[in-house]
Structure formats: structure tokens, C-alpha cells
Amino acid sequence: MTFPVVGMIGGGQLARMTHEAGIPLGIRFRILSDTPQDSAAQVVGDVTVGDYRDLDTLRAFARGCDVITFDHEHVPAAHLRALEADGVVVRPGPDALRHAQDKGVMRTRLAELGVPCPVNRIVADPADVTRFAGEAGGYPVVLKTVRGGYDGKGVWIARSEADAAEPFKAGVPVLAEEKVDFVRELAANVVRSPHGQAVAYPVVESVQVDGVCDTVIAPAPGLPEELSAKAQQLALTVARELGVVGHLAVELFEVRAADGTPGILVNELAMRPHNSGHWTMDGAATSQFANHLRAVLDLPLGDPRPRARWTVMANVLGGDFPDMYAAYLHCMARDPGLKIHMYGKDVKPGRKVGHVTTYGDDLADVRERARHAADYLRGTIDE
Amino acid sequence: MTFPVVGMIGGGQLARMTHEAGIPLGIRFRILSDTPQDSAAQVVGDVTVGDYRDLDTLRAFARGCDVITFDHEHVPAAHLRALEADGVVVRPGPDALRHAQDKGVMRTRLAELGVPCPVNRIVADPADVTRFAGEAGGYPVVLKTVRGGYDGKGVWIARSEADAAEPFKAGVPVLAEEKVDFVRELAANVVRSPHGQAVAYPVVESVQVDGVCDTVIAPAPGLPEELSAKAQQLALTVARELGVVGHLAVELFEVRAADGTPGILVNELAMRPHNSGHWTMDGAATSQFANHLRAVLDLPLGDPRPRARWTVMANVLGGDFPDMYAAYLHCMARDPGLKIHMYGKDVKPGRKVGHVTTYGDDLADVRERARHAADYLRGTIDE
Structure with a gap:
């Protein structure tokens, strides 16, 4: 057996979906989870329960892992440097990750690179x-x-x-x-390998409600090709210049200059699989999770192209209606093409507990199907 | 938490891939595995190691499961009847399963139904x-x-x-x-729910080498629409009449009568996810594994339609070359659209240790890509 061991720090839904993507690769996947009940801990075979803020816990977890990667960006940089000093392979590494951990560091670096920001x-x-x-x-x-x-x-x-x-x-x-007067929010997602290979997913529109991602439309409707290429190029440049390994989400504002010229500004960076990339599980030839694993293992990356003309992802938020499983009957019967992804999390109002995906040729129809399912699962509609 | 618990008996690759399909459903999935090293036991969170031939072991495993289903057909029928007498929900049930457990019983019943057989x-x-x-x-x-x-x-x-x-x-x-003088082998795969809903996947061609499935082409090239519909109808009839719940694979011979009239004869039945349906993981809107789970949970079934014009699955057999992971580099770099599924099994000559899938519009190209990857992983070619 020469298949590598990937250790992911964190037990949330990103780790859960990364495990799902790792099963076909035949790799060994283990997680460091805060509790045995965390989203990923319910479905992963090899779970260590422990505190990622404790260096000894991290060291014990890293032992026997060929590479360490992340479900979140909260591991202290000093601990990651200590792991690297021990010889542990950490991807993305602390030099890249600090740009996602500290918004001040991120803004300074993006300004140096000439990347447009607010x-x-x-x-x-x-x-x-x-x-x-x-x-x-x-x-x-x-x-x-x-x-x-x-x-x-x-x-x-x-x-x-x-x-x-x-x-x-x-x-x-x-x-x-x-406070940017933006037209809408976009995300440019790319994946980069240690040896420098990179792939860019189509730029998506991210519809936010109350500061939380609600719906993602892939590709962003009506986005001029020039602006799309500019956003992808920007994300690839950021990934390269910051030394990112794995998935990088660049959240963007689409803006119009006073003369009407369209442009983009960088809002946030995330160096891990990201909500704006969940559509790729059902909508792209290779999902963000599969490509994140391929990148941290320094394997050649998979085709990022879409499989359908339109793919829409809608987050399922917790509502007053705790029994989401009961809602499956109606949702699945209404729409046999609906893809449901639940995270095994207890329902709390406003909490992301899952997402749904739909795809097809007619954007209005695809959006309506995703919206209906997300609202029905949440309990805000009952037919 | 009202999400159900599905218990699958067996720890092989079918259980492994069923787990993968179950993660997005948010259900609890547990397996009864012969050893802790079995294919599924490596990746499933909730594993019981035990002997499926022992009724006490089965009873202990079934406790707390909302439904029991199978990775193989070897559980003694008497044990399944005892579980049912205990109130355990077993899907497919022993009355259906005996047709897949005993070829004599199967042939007698198919003759009664007027289903053409050798x-x-x-x-x-x-x-x-x-x-x-x-x-x-x-x-x-x-x-x-x-x-x-x-x-x-x-x-x-x-x-x-x-x-x-x-x-x-x-x-x-x-x-x-x-010994049937057949034109080729086909498979008609259907999934049926307890309440009687059923879906039929496109009829596929199954290319056998030395009695082992080598390649599956979906849909079967050049199959007359009439014969395809007949095969699907036959499989739906068998599923209904035998009371199958879950996935049913009907392996078929395509034959020509003396006057050239095309026909089909039933070769074998399998009442579980099946090798001839692996292509659905990458090639259909809903995989056989997801639909098997939906069926045993009596949820509405998912869309079985293909997502690409052609999908080809090639089994990866063990060869003399034990390090399949090393082969990823070449296979993934050559074909970014290639889908690899490895089962975590030790390589032994002739043993099925994984499969690869390709899809696209040009059948010759799609076949060549799958064939190349399977041969390269096995080690029978080195470029």
C-alpha cells in the first residue's frame, strides 16, 4: 500500500465533503475534529478528537500524515511553522495562509501586487x-x-x-x-499545485442575504467574457504570488466606474474549499474538493469545466422546522434531478446545515428548482 | 435528528461506494464487515466487524438500524427471516433475495413469468x-x-x-x-421502491473477458430502441414480480434468431448495486448507489438519465504492478477528465481493485481513454 495519508484539520462540512471526494481516490483520509459529533466526524473512518489550538495535539495528529490541510483557517500560524520545522508537509503553508488569516496582511499584499481592492x-x-x-x-x-x-x-x-x-x-x-457600491458579488475559484499547475473554475455569481451566501449561479449570468477572464487571471495571480496550494476562493465585487466601465474589486480570500464552489460537486467535471486533494497531494489537477449550461447552488439554512428529512419526500418527488447535500448538523436558525444543487439549460427554471427546495427544507414554504 | 440509520451487510467496494453516495443524504450509514481492513471499513465511520453467517452478530448489528441492506447476496435466508421476525426491515427481503441466491429458484420463477432464458x-x-x-x-x-x-x-x-x-x-x-451463441452481453439495471416506484437506467453493453466484466458502455452502442425498451420492461417486470427493493441488475444475452430477429435472454440477476452500474456514478444524474439508498429508505427515486452521450467504465484489475498510486501521475496528466475510483484493496492478479470512467461525445475516444487508464493502472502498458 503506497496510497498517501491526508490529514485535514477541522471536522466541519468542508471536511465531510472532502472525505466524500477522497474515497474514489483510494487515499487514507483522517480528520482532527473538535467533537465526535462534528459534521465530518460522523462519516469519516479515521477521526481524532482534539483541540487544533494545542500544538501537542497537532503534532500527534500529524504523525503518519503525508500532508496536512485544512477545513478552516484558524490554526495558529506559529503552530504551523512548528509543524513545518518538524518536517510535516502543510498545504497551504503558513506563509500563504496568513493572508487568509489576517485581513490587514491580505490588503497590504494585494496592494503590493496591484490587485484592485476597496x-x-x-x-x-x-x-x-x-x-x-x-x-x-x-x-x-x-x-x-x-x-x-x-x-x-x-x-x-x-x-x-x-x-x-x-x-x-x-x-x-x-x-x-x-462601502463599495457594487453591482453584484462574484467569486473566482482556482486550485493550484505545489509544482505550479493551476486550474480556474468559471466565475460565479454569489447572491448574499444578510451577509451570508444564499445562492451561487455558475457561470455568473451575463458576465462579459473580458471581465470573466480578468477575474480568473486575478485569482491565478493571487494564488501564484501568495504561494497558495489547494483551493483559493477570491470573493469579488463587480463594480461600474462613473463612465460605466465594468470592473472588479477583491472582497475576501479563502484558502480552502469554499461555499462558492459547492456547485462543482454536481456541476463541474471535477469538484473543488477532488481538486483540493489532488493539489495538496501534488497530483495533476482535474478538468474544472462545467457539465451543464447552468448550475445553481442554494444553501439550506436552519429554520423553525427541525425535521429536514421529512421534507425529502416532497422535494425528491417534485424534482427527481435535485441534488441534496446535508451536513449532519443540528438545525439552528440561520445555520448552514446543507445545500441543494440543480442544473439545466433554462436558468429561470434551474434557479426556481433550487430556491424551492432550499425554502421547503428550511420550512419557509410548505408546498 | 430524525435521519435514518442504514445498515449494510458486507464491507466490499459496493458498501464503500454506497457510503460515498450516502454522505450527501445526511443519513447514518453503518456496515457489518468481515475485517477492519475491508474496502468499505477503511472509509466508513461506523463499522462493526463480524461474521454475517452468525445470527447473533446480525441481530446485534441490526439493533438501531432503520433498514438493513446488502453489499452481497450471501447472508443465509433463514437468518434474514429471523431478523424480519424480530421486526427488522430487510431490503431486499429474503423472498426476493432467494432468486439471486439460488440460480435454480431464479430459473424456475423466470420461466413462470414467461421471461426468455437459455x-x-x-x-x-x-x-x-x-x-x-x-x-x-x-x-x-x-x-x-x-x-x-x-x-x-x-x-x-x-x-x-x-x-x-x-x-x-x-x-x-x-x-x-x-451455451448461448450470443451477439454480446447487455445489462438492464432498474431500481424499485417498496411503494412500487421504479426507474430504469439506459441498457448498457457489458464486455466480458475471461468471465469477468471488463468494460461497460452506456448506452449499448447500436442497440435498437425496441430491444432496449424490451430489456428495460423485462427488468421492471422482474423487479415487480419478484418483489425486489433496491437496485436490480439483469444481465442479458443479446441474440439473433435464425431469421435474424434480435432478442434477449436473461443470464443472471443481482439484487444490489452492480458492476454494470458503476458508470452511473459519473455518467448519470443519479448514481445506482444513491438510488439504491433512496429505494431502501422508501424515498422518491432520482433521475436515472445519462449526463453525457457516451459513458465508458473499465474495471481496473490487479496485475504484476502493485503501486497503482504511482500511476496516477501519468493517468491524470494525460486525461484531466478521467474519473478514477479505487477501492483500497491490495493488488492481487486478476482481482478487481478499482474502476475508471470517461465520458464524452465520441465513443471511440471515450473507450480509448478508459482502456488506456485501466491498462496503465494495471501495468500492462507503460506509456
Whole structure:
């Protein structure tokens, strides 16, 4: 047996879906999970329960792994450097990962690379936020703690200096950004190998509701080919220049200049499989999870092209209706082509507990099918 | 949490691939595996190691399962009846399963249903085989033990009475069948639910080498639509009349009557996911494994339609070359659209250790790509 062992730190749905993608590869897959009940821990054969913030736990987990990768970006960089010093292969490595762990570091580096971003700088206190607002076109401005935020957490919209106190309470540096007047949100997802091979998925539209990804449409409807190519090229450049290994999601704002010229600005980076890439499981020749594994194993990457004209992914959020399995009957009978992906997580209001995917030639129909299933599973509609 | 628990008896590659299909459904999946090293036991989270021939082991395993299903057909019928008497839901049930467990029972029942089969009867001894040969057009004839055979095991071609002694040594009843002069082998795969819903996959061509499935082409090239519909209808009838729940593979011979009229004869039945349906993982809207699970859970079935014009599956057999992972580099680099499925089994000559799938519009190209990858992984070619 010469098949490698991949260790993934984290037991969430990304680890769960990476396991699913790893089974056909014949590799050994193990996870470091916070609890035995975590999403991935329910379905993975080789589970270590432990705290990723503890270096001894990480060292014990890494023993016997050919490569370590991640379901989240929260492992302290110092621990990853210690693992590398032990000879552990960590992909993406800490030098790349710090750009996804610290939004200040990310903004500085992207500026050096000439990558278009919203106007931004680190701010010291509420009075400094007001000075920043003066530089960036006025209030409202967006405030983000540089570490620890996701899905709208760690992000505030300040409409005045009185609004700007909250973010400073966490004791983490605060980044201020202009509130971009965007047309819509896009994501450019790429996967890169250690030897430098890279693939780019079609650029998708990501529809956000209350700061949480709601629907992803692949490819982004009506996106000019030139802008699509520019977004893919930008993501490939970021992956190369930051030394990313594995999946990189570049969340983008599509904007229009005063003269109507379309453009893009980078919103966020994620160095792991990403919600904006879940459509690839059913909609692309090779899923983001399979390509992430191929990349961290330094195997040749798989075809990223779409298999259908349109693929739509809708997140299933927890609602007041806890029994999602009972909803399968109606959803599956209504739409035999529906693809359901549940994560084994307890239903809590607003929590992402699964997603659904649909594909076909008629975008309106494909969107309606995904929307219906997500709403029915959540319990917001009952027919 | 109201998601059901599915228990599968057996830890082979079919259980492994069923687990893969079950992860997105959010169900709980557990297996009863012969050893902790079995193909599925390597990747499933909830594994019981034990002997499926032992009723107490089966009873303990079934406790807490909402439904029991199978990776193989070898569980003694009496044990399944005992489980049913305990109130365990067994799908397919023993009344259906005995037709896949005993070729004599199967032939008798298919004759009652008017399903076309090769001329056949149970034979008592070599002299009786010669009498059968006289009734069925002469030697050679095919001899099969009624139980325990698969992949060419338990099957003999007798060219004379002197050849006919071997099958009787097992002490199991022997079925004699005419040696059909077939055009090619086909398979009609269907899935049926307890409430009677059924779906039919496209009829495929199954290319056998030395009695083992080598390549499956979906759909069967050049199959007249009338014959395809007849084969699907036949499989649906068999599933309904035998009370099958789950996946049913009907292996068929395509024949030509003396006047050139095309026809089909039933060769074998399998009541579980089947090698002739592996192409559905990459080539159909819903895989045989996902639909098997949906059927045993009595959920509405998924769309069985193909996603590509042609899909070809080639089995990867063990060869002299033990390190199949090393071959990934060449295979993946040569063909980014190649889908590899390895089973985590030790390489032994002739053993099925994985399969590869390709799809596209040009059948010759799709076949060549699958053939190349399977041969390269096996080590019979090196470029």
C-alpha cells in the first residue's frame, strides 16, 4: 500500500465533503475534529478528537500524515511553522495562509501586487474611523476585525462615529474599508499545485442575504467574457504570488466606474474549499474538493469545466422546522434531478446545515428548482 | 435528528461506494464487515466487524438500524427471516433475495413469468448432463452450481461428459444451461421502491473477458430502441414480480434468431448495486448507489438519465504492478477528465481493485481513454 495519508484539520462540512471526494481516490483520509459529533466526524473512518489550538495535539495528529490541510483557517500560524520545522508537509503553508488569516496582511499584499481592492486601512479608534471616512468618500464605512470573522461575523457597517465603537471591543486590529457600491458579488475559484499547475473554475455569481451566501449561479449570468477572464487571471495571480496550494476562493465585487466601465474589486480570500464552489460537486467535471486533494497531494489537477449550461447552488439554512428529512419526500418527488447535500448538523436558525444543487439549460427554471427546495427544507414554504 | 440509520451487510467496494453516495443524504450509514481492513471499513465511520453467517452478530448489528441492506447476496435466508421476525426491515427481503441466491429458484420463477432464458434444468450427474445436452442442441453446455458463484466462479463449460464431473464435487445442486451463441452481453439495471416506484437506467453493453466484466458502455452502442425498451420492461417486470427493493441488475444475452430477429435472454440477476452500474456514478444524474439508498429508505427515486452521450467504465484489475498510486501521475496528466475510483484493496492478479470512467461525445475516444487508464493502472502498458 503506497496510497498517501491526508490529514485535514477541522471536522466541519468542508471536511465531510472532502472525505466524500477522497474515497474514489483510494487515499487514507483522517480528520482532527473538535467533537465526535462534528459534521465530518460522523462519516469519516479515521477521526481524532482534539483541540487544533494545542500544538501537542497537532503534532500527534500529524504523525503518519503525508500532508496536512485544512477545513478552516484558524490554526495558529506559529503552530504551523512548528509543524513545518518538524518536517510535516502543510498545504497551504503558513506563509500563504496568513493572508487568509489576517485581513490587514491580505490588503497590504494585494496592494503590493496591484490587485484592485476597496479603499482600506487599519484604523486605531472611532475618531480614526471618521478620518478614514473622510478619505474614502464618507460614511457609511465597513469595519472588520482583521482576524476571526466569517459569514458576516466580525463585520460591521458604521453609519457614524457613534456606530464605530463596537469592533474595537474585541481587542483585535480593525480594518476600515469603503462601502463599495457594487453591482453584484462574484467569486473566482482556482486550485493550484505545489509544482505550479493551476486550474480556474468559471466565475460565479454569489447572491448574499444578510451577509451570508444564499445562492451561487455558475457561470455568473451575463458576465462579459473580458471581465470573466480578468477575474480568473486575478485569482491565478493571487494564488501564484501568495504561494497558495489547494483551493483559493477570491470573493469579488463587480463594480461600474462613473463612465460605466465594468470592473472588479477583491472582497475576501479563502484558502480552502469554499461555499462558492459547492456547485462543482454536481456541476463541474471535477469538484473543488477532488481538486483540493489532488493539489495538496501534488497530483495533476482535474478538468474544472462545467457539465451543464447552468448550475445553481442554494444553501439550506436552519429554520423553525427541525425535521429536514421529512421534507425529502416532497422535494425528491417534485424534482427527481435535485441534488441534496446535508451536513449532519443540528438545525439552528440561520445555520448552514446543507445545500441543494440543480442544473439545466433554462436558468429561470434551474434557479426556481433550487430556491424551492432550499425554502421547503428550511420550512419557509410548505408546498 | 430524525435521519435514518442504514445498515449494510458486507464491507466490499459496493458498501464503500454506497457510503460515498450516502454522505450527501445526511443519513447514518453503518456496515457489518468481515475485517477492519475491508474496502468499505477503511472509509466508513461506523463499522462493526463480524461474521454475517452468525445470527447473533446480525441481530446485534441490526439493533438501531432503520433498514438493513446488502453489499452481497450471501447472508443465509433463514437468518434474514429471523431478523424480519424480530421486526427488522430487510431490503431486499429474503423472498426476493432467494432468486439471486439460488440460480435454480431464479430459473424456475423466470420461466413462470414467461421471461426468455437459455434452455436450462437441474442435472443430477454427468450422465444427466449428456441427456441435457441432447435436449439442448448438444455439447458444449454451461454448468453452474446454483449457489455461491460470481465473476466466473462456480461456472464451467463442459465440452463432453468427461468434463462434467467437476461441478458436482461441491455438493451443491448443479444447473445446466445451453451455451448461448450470443451477439454480446447487455445489462438492464432498474431500481424499485417498496411503494412500487421504479426507474430504469439506459441498457448498457457489458464486455466480458475471461468471465469477468471488463468494460461497460452506456448506452449499448447500436442497440435498437425496441430491444432496449424490451430489456428495460423485462427488468421492471422482474423487479415487480419478484418483489425486489433496491437496485436490480439483469444481465442479458443479446441474440439473433435464425431469421435474424434480435432478442434477449436473461443470464443472471443481482439484487444490489452492480458492476454494470458503476458508470452511473459519473455518467448519470443519479448514481445506482444513491438510488439504491433512496429505494431502501422508501424515498422518491432520482433521475436515472445519462449526463453525457457516451459513458465508458473499465474495471481496473490487479496485475504484476502493485503501486497503482504511482500511476496516477501519468493517468491524470494525460486525461484531466478521467474519473478514477479505487477501492483500497491490495493488488492481487486478476482481482478487481478499482474502476475508471470517461465520458464524452465520441465513443471511440471515450473507450480509448478508459482502456488506456485501466491498462496503465494495471501495468500492462507503460506509456
